[in-house]
Amino acid sequence: MDAIKLRRGIGYAIQDVGLFPHYTVRENVALVPRLEQWDRGKTRAASEEVLTLVSLPSAEFADRYPHELSGGQRQRVGLARALAADPLILLMDEPFGALDPITRAELQREFKKLQEKRASRRFRHPRCARSAVVRQPDRADGGRKLRGV
Numbered sequence: 001m002d003a004i005k006l007r008r009g010i011g012y013a014i015q016d017v018g019l020f021p022h023y024t025v026r027e028n029v030a031l032v033p034r035l036e037q038w039d040r041g042k043t044r045a046a047s048e049e050v051l052t053l054v055s056l057p058s059a060e061f062a063d064r065y066p067h068e069l070s071g072g073q074r075q076r077v078g079l080a081r082a083l084a085a086d087p088l089i090l091l092m093d094e095p096f097g098a099l100d101p102i103t104r105a106e107l108q109r110e111f112k113k114l115q116e117k118r119a120s121r122r123f124r125h126p127r128c129a130r131s132a133v134v135r136q137p138d139r140a141d142g143g144r145k146l147r148g149v
Helices: 003-008 025-029 031-035 040-053 071-084 101-117
Strands: 010-013 089-092 121-124 139-141 144-146
Touching: 003 010, 010 071, 025 031, 025 040, 025 071, 031 040, 031 071, 040 071, 071 089, 071 101
Parallel strands: 010 089, 089 121
Antiparallel strands: 139 144
């Protein structure tokens, strides 16, 4: 399999978010779908869907830049970007860490629903505290599946 295609099939939701400061929220979220050459309508629909999922309505947030957002909002944009291309694998490192308790609980509920709807595999950082959204996370080591610790 093409390594680039494989990489684009993995969503990354990381602690430091890693948004491009010169891209709007919409451009950050649509990055992988655009690289995968999705048509504009499908890209826009996917972006709006995941922005709604993370409680950042497109009409209010899509045209903002990362510096115009709070830390929790930036974290949610990073999660939306990880989900936008409907990845088979989603790697997460404290994706809800910068969120207030109410928003965190709401997103965890929404994320559980999303996990039931989509057949994605979940991997977590080995030292990361167990999250309410991941009951039995998998661990990867050289391609082998390991038991949780």
